[in-house]
Amino acid sequence: MADVLAALIEKYRAIAELTQPRCLGGCPEPGGCCRPQYCLLAETRARQFGETLPTQNHPTLRYMGPEGCVVPPHLRPLCAVHVCEFHVRQDSAFGEEYLALREAVCRLEERLGLPWPEGMARDYWE
DSSP, rough: OOHHHHHHHHHHHHHHHHHHHHHHSSSSSSTOOOHOOOHHHHHHHHHTTTOOOOOOOSSSSSTTEEEEEEEEEGOOOOOOOOOOHHHOOOOOHHHHHHHHHHHHHHHHOOOOOOOOOOOOOTTOOO
């Protein structure tokens, strides 16, 4: 199972790297989807993985540092996979890569028997 977990961590890293530039540079409110409740979800996930998260000094987002969120993507699944729908629809190459990574993440989560992240739809745009 260690190889499945390593694959899951890698897929979350890849999808976060894919979506972050769209979030920060292509939305009306860059980074505007970050919410304090997502930090709470990350804490829950970190406990599931037996990890501790380093808090930062942001006034409302406890894990937002000067360079962005300090939580590894696999511990913030809702944030890592989020991207606004129009990015997927307007750029077919991006959309195909995004949807393939998202599907891989879903399959790996299921193989590990992890509880599905609260607030994350199994099918995109449910």
